[in-house]
Amino acid sequence: MSQKEKKTNRRDFLYTASYTVGAVGLGAVIWPLIDQMNPDKAQKALATTEVDITNIEPGKEITVLWRGKPVFLKRRTPEEIAEARSVKMDDLPDPQRDEERVKEGKDEWLVMLGVCTHLGCVPLKNKGDYKGWFCPCHGSHYDVSGRIRKGPAPKNMEIPKFEFVDNNTIKIG
Amino acid sequence: MSDKEYQPKSKAGKWFNDRLPLLTLGAHLTDYPTPKNLNYWWTFGGILTFCLLTQIITGIVLAMHYVAHADLAFASVEHIMRDVNYGWLIRYIHSNGASMFFLAVYIHIFRSLFYGSYKSPREVIWIIGLLIYLLMMAAAFMGYVLPWGQMSFWGATVITNLFSAIPLVGDSITTWLWGAYSVDNPTLNRFFSLHYLIPFLILGLVVLHIWALHVPGNNNPVGIDIKKPSKDTVPFHPYITIKDTFALLMFMIIFAGFVFFSPNVLGHSDNYIPANPLVTPAHIVPEWYLLPFYAILRSVPDKLGGVILMFGAIFILFVLPWLDTSKVRSAVFRPIYRQFYWIFVVDVLLLGYMGAMPAEGIYLVLARVGTIYYFLHFLVVLPVVGLLEKTDPIPLSISEPVLSGGAKLSMAKKDNEKF
Numbered sequence: 001m002s003q004k005e006k007k008t009n010r011r012d013f014l015y016t017a018s019y020t021v022g023a024v025g026l027g028a029v030i031w032p033l034i035d036q037m038n039p040d041k042a043q044k045a046l047a048t049t050e051v052d053i054t055n056i057e058p059g060k061e062i063t064v065l066w067r068g069k070p071v072f073l074k075r076r077t078p079e080e081i082a083e084a085r086s087v088k089m090d091d092l093p094d095p096q097r098d099e100e101r102v103k104e105g106k107d108e109w110l111v112m113l114g115v116c117t118h119l120g121c122v123p124l125k126n127k128g129d130y131k132g133w134f135c136p137c138h139g140s141h142y143d144v145s146g147r148i149r150k151g152p153a154p155k156n157m158e159i160p161k162f163e164f165v166d167n168n169t170i171k172i173g
Numbered sequence: 174m175s176d177k178e179y180q181p182k183s184k185a186g187k188w189f190n191d192r193l194p195l196l197t198l199g200a201h202l203t204d205y206p207t208p209k210n211l212n213y214w215w216t217f218g219g220i221l222t223f224c225l226l227t228q229i230i231t232g233i234v235l236a237m238h239y240v241a242h243a244d245l246a247f248a249s250v251e252h253i254m255r256d257v258n259y260g261w262l263i264r265y266i267h268s269n270g271a272s273m274f275f276l277a278v279y280i281h282i283f284r285s286l287f288y289g290s291y292k293s294p295r296e297v298i299w300i301i302g303l304l305i306y307l308l309m310m311a312a313a314f315m316g317y318v319l320p321w322g323q324m325s326f327w328g329a330t331v332i333t334n335l336f337s338a339i340p341l342v343g344d345s346i347t348t349w350l351w352g353a354y355s356v357d358n359p360t361l362n363r364f365f366s367l368h369y370l371i372p373f374l375i376l377g378l379v380v381l382h383i384w385a386l387h388v389p390g391n392n393n394p395v396g397i398d399i400k401k402p403s404k405d406t407v408p409f410h411p412y413i414t415i416k417d418t419f420a421l422l423m424f425m426i427i428f429a430g431f432v433f434f435s436p437n438v439l440g441h442s443d444n445y446i447p448a449n450p451l452v453t454p455a456h457i458v459p460e461w462y463l464l465p466f467y468a469i470l471r472s473v474p475d476k477l478g479g480v481i482l483m484f485g486a487i488f489i490l491f492v493l494p495w496l497d498t499s500k501v502r503s504a505v506f507r508p509i510y511r512q513f514y515w516i517f518v519v520d521v522l523l524l525g526y527m528g529a530m531p532a533e534g535i536y537l538v539l540a541r542v543g544t545i546y547y548f549l550h551f552l553v554v555l556p557v558v559g560l561l562e563k564t565d566p567i568p569l570s571i572s573e574p575v576l577s578g579g580a581k582l583s584m585a586k587k588d589n590e591k592f
Binding site for chain 2 (some may be wrong): 037038039069119120121135139151152154168
C-alpha cells in the first residue's frame with residue numbers, strides 16, 4: 001500500500017467515469033426544467049403584427065401592441081427629420097445616425113419599441129427636453145429619433161425588425 | 174447537555190421517544206436556558222414566526238379563490254374582496270401581513286445590529302437570517318404582482334428588467350424570466366407558483382435559524398457570553414413564552430389596526446387599475462419595505478452600476494460579521510459605534526423616503542449622499558471604529574455589576590428600558 005500511494009488505479013478511473021456520467025446525466029435532466037421557462041410555441045407564434053398606416057397624418061403617432069410590448073409608429077414631419085439629422089454624434093450617449101433608424105426612402109416613418117431601455121417603462125410622447133419622448137419612471141429623455149439623450153437609460157429605443165408590405169401596411173416582426 | 178438526560182414519564186411516551194425523540198426536542202425547547210435580561214427587542218423572533226404562519230395560512234386560503242391568469246387575476250381578486258365569505262378580511266390580513274412581516278424583520282435586524290448579535294459565534298445565524306430576508310423580498314415582490322393591477326404589472330416590468338443590465342446574457346435571462354417577450358401571462362403563472370413555494374423554503378430556513386441559535390444560545394443586551402444554565406439564565410418556558418406572548422398581543426393590535434381601519438394605506442391606489450401594457454403609471458414605487466434599495470438603484474446614473482449597488486447594499490450584509498472589527502458585541506458598551514448606529518438608522522430611513530419621492534432635484538442629491546453613507550458605514554466606519562474605539566468596561570456576568578461600582582451596568586439597564 002504505502003509504496004504506491006499516488007498510482008492511479010482502477011478505482012480512480014471508476015470514480016472519475018461515474019462522476020462524469022453522473023454530471024452529464026444531471027445536466028440533461030436539469031436543462032428541460034430550465035428551458036421550459038423560455039417563451040413557448042404559442043408565444044413565438046404571436047411574433048408578427050401587421051399595421052395599417054393609411055390614416056396617420058404627418059406629425060402623428062400611434063401605438064400598437066407587438067409581443068406584449070408597445071410599438072410606436074410615428075410619421076415625422078420634415079422639420080422633425082431635419083432636427084433629428086442635425087444632431088452631432090458627440091452629443092449622443094449611444095451614437096447612431098437617424099438614417100440607420102429608418103428604412104431608406106421611408107424616412108418619415110419611425111417604427112420603434114416604445115420601451116425605455118432603462119427598466120422597461122413606456123415613455124410619454126412629446127415630452128422631455130428633446131421634443132421626443134420622456135420616461136416618467138426614472139427620467140430618461142429621448143429625441144425625435146428615439147435616441148437616448150439624458151438620464152439613466154443606456155441605449156436608444158430599439159428598432160424592431162419590420163418591413164413595408166405595401167405603401168399602407170407595415171409588418172412588425 | 175442536559176437534554177440527553179430527559180426521560181418521558183409515561184411508558185408510552187418512553188416507547189415513542191426511544192423511536193423518535195420528539196419529546197426530548199420538546200423538553201429542550203421548554204427548558205432552553207435564556208439570558209434573563211432579554212428586553213422586548215428580543216420578542217420579534219416569535220412575532221416573525223407568527224407573521225410567517227399568518228401568511229402561509231391566509232395564503233393557502235386565498236389560493237383557493239385566486240386565478241393565476243392574466244385575463245382573470247384582477248377580477249378574481251375583486252371576487253375575493255366582494256363575493257367570497259370573509260374574503261376581504263383574509264386578503265387584507267395577507268396584504269397587510271406582508272408589511273407587518275417586514276416591519277418586524279427590520280426591527281429584528283436592527284436589534285441584531287445594535288447588540289452585535291451577528292458577531293462570532295453567531296455568524297451562521299445571521300447569514301441564514303439574511304437568506305430568509307432575501308426570500309421574503311422575492312415572495313413579497315411576486316405576491317405584489319399577483320393582483321395584476323397597474324403597479325403589479327409595472328413593478329414586475331421594472332424589477333425583471335434589472336436583470337437585463339447584466340452584460341451579454343441579460344436580455345436572454347429577462348426573456349427566460351418572463352417566458353414571453355414582455356411581462357405577460359406566463360410570467361404571472363410562474364410567479365404564482367414560486368410565491369406559493371417560497372414561504373415553505375422560508376419555513377425550512379427558520380428551522381435552521383433556530384437550530385443555529387440554540388447552539389451558542391441567545392445573545393443578550395449586555396452582549397457577554399454567559400454560562401448556561403446559571404443564575405444568569407431562565408428557562409424559555411414560562412419566562413420567555415409569556416413575554417413573547419405579551420409582545421405578540423401588542424403587535425397584533427397594531428396589525429389589526431391596519432387591517433380594520435386603514436387596510437390600503439400601505440398599498441398604492443394604482444394597483445386597483447387593471448394592468449395595461451400600453452400605459453406606465455406616472456410614479457412607479459415599490460412597496461415601502463423596498464424603498465431604501467430602490468433609492469439606491471435610482472441614485473446611480475448608470476443602469477448596470479445602479480443594479481450592482483442595489484444588490485451590493487444587501488449582499489454587503491453577508492460579510493458584516495467580518496467587517497465589524499470590534500470584539501465587543503453590545504453597542505451599550507461602544508460609545509462611538511452607538512452614535513454611528515443611529516446615524517445609520519437615520520440614513521436608511523432617509524433612503525426610504527427618497528425612494529418614495531421622484532428621482533430629481535434635491536431628492537436625487539440626498540439619495541446619492543444617503544447611498545454613499547450607506548456603504549461608508551459598512552466599509553469604513555465599522556472596520557475603523559472597531560479598531561480605534563475605547564469601549565466601556567464590560568460586566569463579568571449579567572447578575573454581577575462591573576468592577577466594583579456597577580454604574581455602567583445600571584446605565585446599560587437604563588438604556589435597555591428606554592427601548
